[in-house]
Amino acid sequence: MKAHTRVCVIGGGVVGASVLYHLTKLGWSDVLLVERSELTSGSTWHAAGGFHTLNGDTNMCALQGYTIRLYKELEEITGMSCGLHHVGGITLADTPERFDMLKAERAKHRHMGLDTRILGPDEIRDYAPITNTDGILGALYDPLDGHLDPSGTTHAYAKAARMGGAEIYLHTKVEETNQRPDGTWEVVTDKGVIIAEHIVNAGGLWAREVGMMAGVYTPLLPMEHQYIVTDDLPEIYGRDTEHPHVMDPGGESYLRQEGRGLCIGFYEQPCEPWAVDGTPWGFGHELLPDNLDKIEASIEFAYSRFPILERAGVKSVIHGPFTFAPDGNPLVGPVPGKQGYWLACGVMAGFSQGGGVGLMLAQWMVNGETERDVSAMDIARYGKWISPGYTVPKVIENYRNRFSVTYPNEELPVARPCQTTAMYDIFDGMNAVWGQQNGLEVVNYFALDGEARYEVPSFRRSNAWDATALEVRAVREAVGINEVQNFGKYLVRGAAARAWLDRIMAGRIPQVGRLSLTPMLAPSGRLIGDFTVSCLAKDEFQLTGSYGAQEYHHRWFLQHLEDGVSVENISDTRTGFQIAGPNARKLLERVTRANVSAEAFKFLDVKRMSVGLVDCIVQRVSYTGDLGFEIYTSHMGQRALWNALWEAGRDLSLRPFGMRAMMSLRLDKFFGAWLREYSPDYTAAETGLDRFIAFRKDADFIGRAAAEAERATPPARQLCAFEVAANDADVIGYEPVSVGGKVVGYCTSGGYSHFAGKSIALALIPRQMVQEGLKAEIEILGEMRGATLLTTPLFDADGGRMRG
Numbered sequence: 163m164k165a166h167t168r169v170c171v172i173g174g175g176v177v178g179a180s181v182l183y184h185l186t187k188l189g190w191s192d193v194l195l196v197e198r199s200e201l202t203s204g205s206t207w208h209a210a211g212g213f214h215t216l217n218g219d220t221n222m223c224a225l226q227g228y229t230i231r232l233y234k235e236l237e238e239i240t241g242m243s244c245g246l247h248h249v250g251g252i253t254l255a256d257t258p259e260r261f262d263m264l265k266a267e268r269a270k271h272r273h274m275g276l277d278t279r280i281l282g283p284d285e286i287r288d289y290a291p292i293t294n295t296d297g298i299l300g301a302l303y304d305p306l307d308g309h310l311d312p313s314g315t316t317h318a319y320a321k322a323a324r325m326g327g328a329e330i331y332l333h334t335k336v337e338e339t340n341q342r343p344d345g346t347w348e349v350v351t352d353k354g355v356i357i358a359e360h361i362v363n364a365g366g367l368w369a370r371e372v373g374m375m376a377g378v379y380t381p382l383l384p385m386e387h388q389y390i391v392t393d394d395l396p397e398i399y400g401r402d403t404e405h406p407h408v409m410d411p412g413g414e415s416y417l418r419q420e421g422r423g424l425c426i427g428f429y430e431q432p433c434e435p436w437a438v439d440g441t442p443w444g445f446g447h448e449l450l451p452d453n454l455d456k457i458e459a460s461i462e463f464a465y466s467r468f469p470i471l472e473r474a475g476v477k478s479v480i481h482g483p484f485t486f487a488p489d490g491n492p493l494v495g496p497v498p499g500k501q502g503y504w505l506a507c508g509v510m511a512g513f514s515q516g517g518g519v520g521l522m523l524a525q526w527m528v529n530g531e532t533e534r535d536v537s538a539m540d541i542a543r544y545g546k547w548i549s550p551g552y553t554v555p556k557v558i559e560n561y562r563n564r565f566s567v568t569y570p571n572e573e574l575p576v577a578r579p580c581q582t583t584a585m586y587d588i589f590d591g592m593n594a595v596w597g598q599q600n601g602l603e604v605v606n607y608f609a610l611d612g613e614a615r616y617e618v619p620s621f622r623r624s625n626a627w628d629a630t631a632l633e634v635r636a637v638r639e640a641v642g643i644n645e646v647q648n649f650g651k652y653l654v655r656g657a658a659a660r661a662w663l664d665r666i667m668a669g670r671i672p673q674v675g676r677l678s679l680t681p682m683l684a685p686s687g688r689l690i691g692d693f694t695v696s697c698l699a700k701d702e703f704q705l706t707g708s709y710g711a712q713e714y715h716h717r718w719f720l721q722h723l724e725d726g727v728s729v730e731n732i733s734d735t736r737t738g739f740q741i742a743g744p745n746a747r748k749l750l751e752r753v754t755r756a757n758v759s760a761e762a763f764k765f766l767d768v769k770r771m772s773v774g775l776v777d778c779i780v781q782r783v784s785y786t787g788d789l790g791f792e793i794y795t796s797h798m799g800q801r802a803l804w805n806a807l808w809e810a811g812r813d814l815s816l817r818p819f820g821m822r823a824m825m826s827l828r829l830d831k832f833f834g835a836w837l838r839e840y841s842p843d844y845t846a847a848e849t850g851l852d853r854f855i856a857f858r859k860d861a862d863f864i865g866r867a868a869a870e871a872e873r874a875t876p877p878a879r880q881l882c883a884f885e886v887a888a889n890d891a892d893v894i895g896y897e898p899v900s901v902g903g904k905v906v907g908y909c910t911s912g913g914y915s916h917f918a919g920k921s922i923a924l925a926l927i928p929r930q931m932v933q934e935g936l937k938a939e940i941e942i943l944g945e946m947r948g949a950t951l952l953t954t955p956l957f958d959a960d961g962g963r964m965r966g
C-alpha cells in the first residue's frame with residue numbers, strides 16, 4: 163500500500179469509482195481509493211440501475227445527460243460492458259399541473275440539445291402498450307432513459323481509473339482521518355496509514371460516520387426503498403423490442419422491463435428512514451426484510467395503471483437503503499473550513515448523477531473551479547444552522563415528494579420555522595406569507611385581509627398577485643420597508659484589507675464613506691459573486707451579497723486569505739431594514755438627527771448614525787432601483803429600529819413588502835439576480851456586469867486576464883430584456899427564445915412588472931441580435947408567446963429618482 167498520495171477517495175461505490183476515474187481523466191494519476199469490503203458494497207450493488215435526465219435543476223439535468231453519455235465512453239476505454247439498455251422512458255402526466263411541469267421541462271430541453279418529446283395518450287399506448295392511459299393527459303418521452311448493470315458499471319469506472327494510474331485497495335477500512343499541521347491528512351486504515359493531500363468522502367451509506375472522523379457533519383439520511391421483480395410475462399418477452407421505462411408520478415412508481423418480466427419500484431408515502439442514528443459497520447451485502455405492507459396502497463394503484471401486473475407473480479423483492487440530502491441533491495465539494503476535505507456523497511441516483519458528480523468534483527480539485535454552476539449540489543448550500551434535527555424530517559419530506567410536481571413558487575412546509583429574526587412575530591401578525599431561504603424565514607408577501615395565508619403552488623400567476631401589486635405600488639408611490647436579514651454580510655478588516663479586496667473583487671474599491679458595486683470573478687472570468695462593498699473606515703469594509711451563497715462566498719474568502727486581513731461572516735449578526743420609495747428620505751429624516759439631505763447623503767454614500775434608539779450603518783442604495791436606504795444594526799437593536807421607522811412612517815403610507823414585490827421591482831430596472839442572471843454559468847461581459855470592472859486599477863484581480871480577453875473579443879451572447887405577450891403565466895427561467903422559428907437563446911428569469919403592467923423576461927441571446935424592438939418568441943408552458951426586446955428600463959430610466 164502506498165504511504166503517500168495526492169488524493170485518497172474513501173468508498174468504492176459507483177460515486178467513489180467515478181470520482182477516481184475522473185481525477186485520472188483530468189491528469190491526476192497519483193490517486194487511490196480505499197474500500198472496506200468489495201466494490202459496490204453499500205447501496206450500489208442492489209440499485210435498480212435506472213437512469214434518466216429529468217431534474218428540476220437545469221445544471222443537474224445537464225450533468226445527468228453527461229453521465230448517461232459517458233457509459234459508452236467507459237465501455238470503449240475498458241472493453242467492459244456496463245450492461246446498457248437505452249430503451250427510452252416516458253413520464254406520465256395525470257393532472258394539468260404535472261403536464262405544465264413536463265411541458266416546461268420539454269421547453270428547457272430544446273435549448274439544451276436534449277431530444278425529448280411530448281406525447282399524447284395514443285402515442286403513449288404505442289410506446290408502452292401495457293399502460294392504462296385513463297385519466298392521463300400526456301407524457302414526456304426521453305430517448306436517453308434506460309438502465310444498466312450497477313456492478314458492471316462500477317467495475318468499468320474502476321478499471322478505467324486503474325488504466326489512468328489509480329490504485330484501489332479493497333478490504334481496507336478507514337478508521338480515522340486526522341489533519342496534520344501542514345494541512346495534509348493522515349488516513350488511518352486497518353492495513354496501515356496513508357498520508358493524503360486531499361480526502362474525498364464517498365462513503366455512501368457510511369458517509370456520516372466517515373465525516374465524523376474529521377468532525378464534518380454530512381446532512382444526509384438513508385431511506386428504505388423497495389422494488390419488485392415479476393415472473394416472466396409473455397406480453398413482455400414476446401415483444402420485438404425491449405419495453406421502455408414508464409414513470410408514473412401519480413402512482414409514485416417507476417417501471418421497466420427486467421429480463422423476461424417487469425420491475426417496479428415505489429416512492430411510497432408511509433416511507434421509513436433507516437439507521438437514523440448511524441449506519442452499522444457490519445451492514446454490507448444483505449438486504450432488508452421485505453415489507454410489502456408499506457407499499458400496499460402503491461401496488462394497488464399500480465394494478466390500475468398497469469393491469470398486467472395483477473396477473474404477474476413476484477419473482478423477487480429488493481429492499482435496501484440509500485442516502486438522501488434534505489433537498490434530494492448530492493452533497494459535493496470542498497467542506498468549508500476543512501482544507502483538502504471534499505465530499506461526494508448523498509447521491510440518491512448514482513446511475514443518473516454519478517458521472518456528473520465525478521466530473522465536477524475532479525474539475526474542482528484539479529482546476530480550482532467547475533465548468534458550470536454546481537450550487538444545487540454544493541455542500542456550501544447548507545450553513546452552520548444545518549443539524550440532524552432538520553435533516554431527518556426534511557429527507558422524509560423529500561422522499562415523499564420525489565414524484566410530486568415541483569412548482570417555482572412552492573414553499574415546502576416541513577421543519578419550519580427553523581431560523582427566524584426578531585421580526586418574525588411582528589410580520590406574522592401582519593399576515594406574512596413565509597418563504598424559506600437558507601433555513602431562514604423570509605416574507606414572500608403579506609396576505610390581504612380575508613385572504614388565505616398560503617400561496618397556491620402554480621406555474622401560472624398565483625393568488626399572491628393582488629397583494630404583491632399593492633406592495634409594489636407602495637414602494638413606487640410612497641415608501642416600502644423590508645428586512646435586510648437575507649443578505650449575506652461580511653466584515654473585512656485589517657491593514658491589508660483594501661489591497662486584499664482589490665485582488666478578490668474585479669470592481670473599484672471605494673474610499674471611506676462610499677460604497678461600490680462589484681462582480682467577483684473566478685480565474686476563468688466566470689461570475690462567482692456580485693457584491694456591494696462599503697468602506698466604513700480605512701481598514702474596515704462591509705460586504706453584502708447573496709444570503710443563500712454565504713458559505714460559498716465565505717469559503718472562497720478563506721481560501722484566498724492573506725496576512726493582514728480578516729474576514730468574518732456577519733450575515734446572522736448584522737440585520738435591519740431597507741426603506742425605498744419617494745418618501746424614503748422623509749422617513750429617515752424623522753428618525754435621525756444626522757443630515758440625510760440629498761446634498762449631504764449622496765447616492766452610494768455610507769454613514770454611521772443613530773436611527774431611533776440604535777446605532778446603525780446606513781447606505782444609500784436599493785435593489786428596488788428607487789430612492790432608498792439600507793439600514794443595518796445588531797439583532798438586539800432590530801425591534802427598536804423597527805419601532806422607530808414604523809411609528810414615523812404611518813402618515814407617509816409606509817407599507818412592508820416581501821420578496822415577491824422585490825423580484826417584481828428589480829425587473830423594472832432589468833436588474834439581474836444571483837444564480838439567475840449572475841451565476842458561475844456566465845461571465846461579467848455576458849451579463850453586463852463588466853461595466854463595474856475596474857480595468858484601470860493597478861491590482862491584478864482574480865479573473866483579470868479572462869475579463870481583459872473578453873473586452874478585446876466580446877462574448878457571443880448578451881443578456882437583454884423582453885416584454886412578453888404573456889397570458890396567465892410569466893417566464894420562470896430557461897424557456898427557449900426563438901427568432902424566425904429558430905431557437906437562439908433562453909431566458910434566465912422573468913416575471914411580471916406590476917409597476918409597468920408588463921410581463922418581462924431576461925434572456926441571453928446572440929450579441930448581434932440585441933437591438934431595440936427585436937421580435938422573438940418565448941415558449942411558456944408549451945405555447946409560443948410573442949416577445950419584443952426592450953433596451954430602456956421601465957422605471958426611472960435616467961436614474962434621476964434613485965440618485966436624486
Ligand SMILES: Cc1cc2nc3c(=O)[nH]c(=O)nc-3n(C[C@H](O)[C@H](O)[C@H](O)COP(=O)(O)OP(=O)(O)OC[C@H]3O[C@@H](n4cnc5c(N)ncnc54)[C@H](O)[C@@H]3O)c2cc1C
Pocket residue numbers: 172173174175176177178196197198199200201202203204205206207208209210211212213334335336337364365366367368369372387388389480481482483484506507508509510511512513514515
Ligand atoms: C433498492 C434501491 C434501488 C435503487 N435504484 C436506483 C436506480 O434505479 N438508479 C439509480 O441511479 N440509483 C438507484 N439507487 C440508488 C443508488 O444505489 C445510489 O445512488 C448509489 O449506489 C450511491 O452510491 P455511493 O457510491 O454514493 O454509495 P455506496 O454504494 O453506499 O458506496 C459507499 C462505499 O463506501 C465504502 N465505505 C464506507 N465507509 C468506508 C470506510 N470507512 N472505509 C472504506 N470504505 C468505506 C462502503 O463499503 C461502500 O462500498 C437505488 C438504491 C436502492 C437501495
